[in-house]
Amino acid sequence: MGNPVAHSLSPVIHQAFAAQTGAVIRYEAVLVPVGGFDIALERFRARGGRGCNVTVPFKEQAWQRAERRSERAQCAGAVNTLVLVPGQAVFGDNTDGVGLLRDLAGNHGVELAGRRVLVLGAGGAARGILGPLLEQGPAAMLVANRSPGRAVALASRFAALGPIRASGLDALGGERFDLLVNATAAGLQAAVPALPDAILAPGALCYDLAYGAAAAPFLAWARARGHPAVDGLGMLVEQAAESFMLWRGIRPSTRPVLEQLRHAEAGRR
Numbered sequence: 001m002g003n004p005v006a007h008s009l010s011p012v013i014h015q016a017f018a019a020q021t022g023a024v025i026r027y028e029a030v031l032v033p034v035g036g037f038d039i040a041l042e043r044f045r046a047r048g049g050r051g052c053n054v055t056v057p058f059k060e061q062a063w064q065r066a067e068r069r070s071e072r073a074q075c076a077g078a079v080n081t082l083v084l085v086p087g088q089a090v091f092g093d094n095t096d097g098v099g100l101l102r103d104l105a106g107n108h109g110v111e112l113a114g115r116r117v118l119v120l121g122a123g124g125a126a127r128g129i130l131g132p133l134l135e136q137g138p139a140a141m142l143v144a145n146r147s148p149g150r151a152v153a154l155a156s157r158f159a160a161l162g163p164i165r166a167s168g169l170d171a172l173g174g175e176r177f178d179l180l181v182n183a184t185a186a187g188l189q190a191a192v193p194a195l196p197d198a199i200l201a202p203g204a205l206c207y208d209l210a211y212g213a214a215a216a217p218f219l220a221w222a223r224a225r226g227h228p229a230v231d232g233l234g235m236l237v238e239q240a241a242e243s244f245m246l247w248r249g250i251r252p253s254t255r256p257v258l259e260q261l262r263h264a265e266a267g268r269r
């Protein structure tokens, strides 16, 4: 459930997981009017819906709607996965952060302990990833946002978990990072947040949570500066696998599904 949602690859991913695990499911993208989330969820439950993913702009409403939450969702203040079992409390989780970690560690071999991490953005996606990133023991983490107040509020929410600070995008400089995570929606406007060139340590990895055309400007920015850069398609598949696991109790294999999506992406170019 989201708005907009037509671009979502989640139906393809979950159908692939279902085929792989011998399950018969229906997973559809539902366009929910802004202000209509609670009604849409009740309708879905009444029709027998057993679980859903929630995306922009409803993750905070989903958090409120959940009657029980995982610790990571509780901390994030945002829910992207709801488990709906008849007669049981609505359970909310946030699989974005673990999805990012699995992609970084499993697919790209990135070790976060002792590294300096810069996260750009303080929206719903940043909420989901900051806690899990901090739990990996980075030496420093800075969250920088166009609206500095949102970064400050977010950093204070996660302060107990590790060495996190906040800044405005325009106040960056004088410090270098080993991992730069773009969690802004700038790519949707074909833009890249304005960053000082000296922000990246030698060999620093640049990771955009966005994928497809929305990731292209940031990936081009990073590669033009000689840095490795990856998009968020792997995270999308990994967070979906976590949701599937919550609903079905089986962890699907992500690699063939990611390869299928990369292949389809290459065919579109």
Ligand code: NDP
Binding pocket: 056, 096, 099, 120, 121, 122, 123, 124, 125, 126, 145, 146, 147, 150, 183, 184, 185, 186, 187, 188, 189, 191, 192, 193, 209, 210, 211, 214, 232, 233, 235, 236, 237, 239
């Ligand atoms: P939100 O709308 O909640 O937040 C958007 C953030 O981007 C805000 O911090 C906003 O700053 C910032 N921003 C928007 N435009 C610009 C700009 N032109 N320059 C600088 N900063 C800007 O979106 P989400 O956090 O939910 O999503 C962010 C991105 O992450 C999206 O591209 C989304 O597709 C992706 N995503 C990917 C996932 C995956 O599995 N791969 C999962 C979840 C999200 P301000 O506060 O100043 O408005």
